[in-house]
Amino acid sequence: MDHETLRILGQTTGVAGVALGVFLLLYRDLLRAKIFPNLTKRQGFLAILLFLVLVWSVAIAGIVAWFWVTTHPQSAHHGVEPQPNDPRFVKHWPFDVQEAKTRQHNAARRLGVPVSRDLTLDNNVRMAFMLIPAGQFVMGSDLDAMELERRFGGVGEDFESERPRHRVFISRTFYIGATEVTREQFAVFVRATGYKTDAEKDGFAIIWDGKWSKRQGASWKASGFEQTDAHPVVNVSWNDATAFCEWLSIRVGVYCRLPSEAEWEYACRAGQDASFVWGNSPDDGAGWCNASDATASRANPTWKSFSWDDGYLYTAPAGSFLPNGWGLYDMLGNVGEWCCDIYSLNYYANANVTDPHGPVNGYRRVIRGGNWYRGPSLCRSSARNSRAPAGRSYMTGFRVAFNGRYEAQSPPGPHGEEDNLLNPTKKPQPSASNNDLYRDGEPNQGMHPGHRSRMSAMASHFAASG
Ligand SMILES: [Ca+2]
Ligand SMILES: [Ca+2]
Numbered sequence: 001m002d003h004e005t006l007r008i009l010g011q012t013t014g015v016a017g018v019a020l021g022v023f024l025l026l027y028r029d030l031l032r033a034k035i036f037p038n039l040t041k042r043q044g045f046l047a048i049l050l051f052l053v054l055v056w057s058v059a060i061a062g063i064v065a066w067f068w069v070t071t072h073p074q075s076a077h078h079g080v081e082p083q084p085n086d087p088r089f090v091k092h093w094p095f096d097v098q099e100a101k102t103r104q105h106n107a108a109r110r111l112g113v114p115v116s117r118d119l120t121l122d123n124n125v126r127m128a129f130m131l132i133p134a135g136q137f138v139m140g141s142d143l144d145a146m147e148l149e150r151r152f153g154g155v156g157e158d159f160e161s162e163r164p165r166h167r168v169f170i171s172r173t174f175y176i177g178a179t180e181v182t183r184e185q186f187a188v189f190v191r192a193t194g195y196k197t198d199a200e201k202d203g204f205a206i207i208w209d210g211k212w213s214k215r216q217g218a219s220w221k222a223s224g225f226e227q228t229d230a231h232p233v234v235n236v237s238w239n240d241a242t243a244f245c246e247w248l249s250i251r252v253g254v255y256c257r258l259p260s261e262a263e264w265e266y267a268c269r270a271g272q273d274a275s276f277v278w279g280n281s282p283d284d285g286a287g288w289c290n291a292s293d294a295t296a297s298r299a300n301p302t303w304k305s306f307s308w309d310d311g312y313l314y315t316a317p318a319g320s321f322l323p324n325g326w327g328l329y330d331m332l333g334n335v336g337e338w339c340c341d342i343y344s345l346n347y348y349a350n351a352n353v354t355d356p357h358g359p360v361n362g363y364r365r366v367i368r369g370g371n372w373y374r375g376p377s378l379c380r381s382s383a384r385n386s387r388a389p390a391g392r393s394y395m396t397g398f399r400v401a402f403n404g405r406y407e408a409q410s411p412p413g414p415h416g417e418e419d420n421l422l423n424p425t426k427k428p429q430p431s432a433s434n435n436d437l438y439r440d441g442e443p444n445q446g447m448h449p450g451h452r453s454r455m456s457a458m459a460s461h462f463a464a465s466g
Pocket of ligand 1: 290291292293295296310311312313314372
């Protein structure tokens with residue numbers, strides 16, 4: 001029955017039932033004499049009373065139905081076949097921290113892998129990763145651009161790319177860095193390879209000193225402010241971050257890469273539907289992240305800042321603040337994080353439901369999570385940013401992700417939606433076909449050509465060295 005029919009039926013039954021009931025009540029003696037002339041007065045009265053109860057029960061049901069229909073307006077989508085990317089398809093979303101941990105541990109048990117694991121970069125330096133279970137979530141902002149501007153500042157049109165909200169299925173369990181890549185970890189890569197970053201090759205990086213400007217001599221080693229080895233590396237481009245991942249892949253024998261933008265948001269949210277990891281109020285974020293805060297406001301009164309004080313004007317040592325439900329630190333704030341995807345303003349309207357991986361064509365690459373310079377407008381779970389692949393600034397770093405691959409000797413997980421995760425201490429088996437290796441880090445066909453060719457080269461390397 002549709003809304004309108006139910007409303008008319010409820011209204012008619014309710015009004016008519018009440019009227020009939022009142023009539024029965026008022027003329028009960030007359031009716032009893034006319035309808036039940038052979039019954040005693042008491043029996044006739046009970047019969048009328050029974051009838052009255054019946055009529056008013058129907059009337060009350062009608063009124064309840066009428067009220068329900070009036071207070072539950074018909075969905076705008078009513079009668080329209082829901083599309084695959086409709087957020088209404090996402091069941092069991094959002095979920096709380098306990099559920100996040102349960103899912104994480106269940107996935108680890110099913111796959112026979114640890115929830116957290118370290119990759120060894122060299123004798124003294126390791127990198128910690130957390131397991132992120134395959135699953136569905138709602139990607140993007142529930143608030144429109146103007147509402148985001150009203151609540152969190154910034155310029156509304158900058159937020160239009162966060163819509164429409166849509167359903168995303170991350171089909172493969174993956175590991176992602178528990179923290180941003182640190183200077184110490186990046187230094188191992190540079191020592192091992194002699195790699196020169198884009199900033200070093202060109203002789204400058206980009207800083208903000210009232211306006212965006214080139215700072216000659218700035219690089220990951222000379223960030224422009226004081227950093228220890230424990231701080232996240234900055235002034236690295238997408239090219240540099242990708243080169244690091246390629247080196248690490250060969251170093252540890254498992255395909256390491258930047259996370260896709262969808263993986264990043266799924267990992268950041270850890271089941272939370274809110275604007276921030278800690279909830280919807282910017283003021284509740286104390287202790288959760290290093291962003292533009294009271295410390296920053298004191299130094300730069302014009303900055304748009306959170307109300308709390310995190311104690312850091314620039315970067316904080318990686319992992320200094322509270323982790324999200326999946327044990328990930330600094331997803332919001334500290335440094336912005338490169339994702340592997342090409343950026344497109346309109347991508348969400350046409351994104352794949354399963355493992356979206358950015359548009360095939362484009363130039364700028366996605367950066368996520370806001371950074372130490374940013375306030376509530378950009379340190380949000382759905383906020384998107386982008387920069388040219390050679391772009392580098394003292395606000396941007398990255399974190400690493402890796403999947404596994406299908407092992408020839410062991411079948412996929414029992415749920416058919418997750419890979420067995422490769423033990424990173426084990427080299428790929430020579431028996432694995434090149435194709436298997438190729439698909440190792442390839443979530444879908446929407447990957448841009450540059451990344452695909454790099455992966456193909458990586459697959460060849462593993463095949464040759466296996
Ligand atoms: Ca700060
Ligand atoms: Ca971050």
